[in-house]
Amino acid sequence: MASLRKDSSRRPFDRVLVANRGEIALRIIRACRDLGMEVVAVYSDADADAVHVRSADDAIRIGPAPPGESYLRGEAIVEAAVATHAQAVHPGYGFLAERATFARLVEDAGLAFVGPSSAAIAALGDKLSARRAASAAGVPVVAGTLEPAAVDAPDQVPALVAEAEAIGFPLLVKASAGGGGRGMRRVERVVDLPAALAAASAEASSTFGDGTVYLEREVRPARHVEVQLLGDIDGGLVAIGERDCSIQRRHQKLIEECPAPGLTADERVHVHDLAVRAARSVGLSNAATAEFLYEGDGRFSFLEVNARLQVEHGVTELVTGLDLVVEQFRLAAGEPLSAEAVAAAQAAATPAGHAIEVRISAEDPSRAFIPAPGRVGRWAMPSGPGIRVDAAIEAGERVPPDYDPLIAKIMAHGRDRPEAIARLRRALGEVEVTGIQTTLPFHRAVVADPQFAAGRLSTEWVGERWDGAADRRERLELAQLAAGLAIIDGWPSLEDGSGGRTTGADGQRPDWRRAGREAMLERWPR
Known part of the structure; x- marks a missing residue:
């Protein structure tokens, strides 16, 4: 692992790879600049000319646009960090930020992972193990199950139905490895539970690679x-x-x-x-x-x-x-x-x-x-x-x-x-x-x-x-109003710029009026 420094007057690392894109990548790059650290960006084909790429000292292409072929390629990102002599990897949020396997790849390469340790991420990435740990520490948890359930197992659905009736409705079916609302379904009646279990499990499996789920009481209002x-x-x-x-x-x-x-x-x-x-x-x-x-x-x-x-x-x-x-x-x-x-x-x-x-x-x-x-x-x-x-x-x-x-x-x-x-x-x-x-x-x-x-x-x-x-109706009304104003003021078409008068009463072209109407039309698209 990169050498650890205790002197806060020095920069933490010499060079950092940012394993993300968009505004969070730029946010991290700016912090690196404040600390005097060099930055390596990674990018997909869709981001070849993105702001975060142009803001870095070095940039490495990691694949085509789909995330699975670029920003989720943990091994390729670690290889890029090693090849560019980075000492640390900041994952940002999303993508690989909470993948314990990625954090472990970074650690095993002798680099610093800018976030919790791979062991802590593994413990917290499993939402149920986190719930169990919190409960054991005396922290109140929302009522629900504490063990993952594989919905495709024949005996699991009847058991989950029984547990759901004990918890009470409405409740939530949640992915064990989930987050961001994915792999989650709200259930109001017991008759709807089997379908919700299947849907949540399928989404969780495709999104997180883990189709196990658990049940949690829905707290409303909260x-x-x-x-x-x-x-x-x-x-x-x-x-x-x-x-x-x-x-x-x-x-x-x-x-x-x-x-x-x-x-x-x-x-x-x-x-x-x-x-x-x-x-x-x-x-x-x-x-x-x-x-x-x-x-x-x-x-x-x-x-x-x-x-x-x-x-x-x-x-x-x-x-x-x-x-x-x-x-x-x-x-x-x-x-x-x-x-x-x-x-x-x-x-x-x-x-x-x-x-x-x-x-x-x-x-x-x-x-x-x-x-x-x-x-x-x-x-x-x-x-x-x-x-x-x-x-x-x-x-x-x-x-x-x-x-x-x-x-x-x-x-x-x-x-x-x-x-x-x-x-x-x-x-x-x-x-x-x-x-x-x-x-x-x-x-x-x-x-x-x-x-x-x-x-x-x-x-x-x-x-x-x-x-x-209501918002959609308001946008339509504003667009119609803008179009009507354009016709009244002599511009049948704001799109081609060819029709209508070109000067005002003083003989000058009133561009400020035209610009205002165009702005209204574009802000509230038809």
Whole structure:
């Protein structure tokens, strides 16, 4: 393994390979620059000219566009790291980030894996073993089964039906090796359970290579609260704050904020302690997140520990002032928890400030958030006080259909939650993305919603408050209005630029009017 350094004044490593793409790859590259480390990027054919590739010191092609032939080729990525003399590999999130086999490949090659150890990832990657470990450590877990079940075994389905009746409905069928809402089915009646078991198992097998499932009581209404953890290789482990991730769709997060609204200082101390106990039970180090369901009145139930950097880590950074990626590198190099991390943990019960993040994805929220890949036209991101944007895409770039549709994260930071919401509302009004559908209409609706402003959050918010059909009607009306204005002002066609008058009453061409109408048409596509 690469030599470990204890001197925090020196860069943790000389050269690092980033085993990811998109905005998280660029985020990691920037942290490497801050630490004075050289960077090696990897890329598929779809990303040959991507921003993260152009931002690195060196770049290695690892295969064609499909993830299974590129970003999931662990051996090829480790070979690239060795060939380019990298000393460490940062997996980012997604792809191989929580594959214990990949972490072990990195370790066996004598390189540092920037994340928890392969042993810890293996213990946490099996959601059931994590539940058992947490329960043994005295951490409350959501009611359900604790052993994996192979649905194709003849005796398993009747046994699961009996256990489901004991747990009660509605419940969730979940993949043992799952995450991100994949391999999961909601079941309201016992008669629907066999089909849900088969569907969840098939999806889990194709996605994770493991078709075993387990049952878990569905907690409704509830909030999704997670705790950010940092740990060193000597056993130091702290919680530096929590986030609320309740605004979800099909168990996939859409909006996150730090700290979780409405928790008391005592509740924060309690859930932070539960998270540390759960993580310590598997010997976790580096950065990870413990996830809980919160039912109110101090009742938290453990869900899982994600042994990686989270998509939403930025809101914690804005509130604590820490750079979590820099902390990861220092911890991976064998350094103890930094004084800044310890100070953040000590202040976590009474955080100062508030931050909210929205995930901008190439999806159509008016049509059940179906993916909407394509080529970006105009690309204008917000700026100004309290705004941070993590993105790695440019005007004219194509959003490929092969990968997660996340294209940007917009974060707003304020002295308190109302100021953060006001800044986020202003920022979303400044955004302009054309050429593709995005989740911007959804996010604009959320930040304008009085229940969101009041902090009345739950995992059912999207189903209860978002009407995609209404958004679709509004877009059509705006497009029709824009087209009508164009005809009234003398431009029968805004697309070919050939028709209608070319000058205003003063003899000058009113380009600002034309540009405004074109922008309306493209922002609200017909």
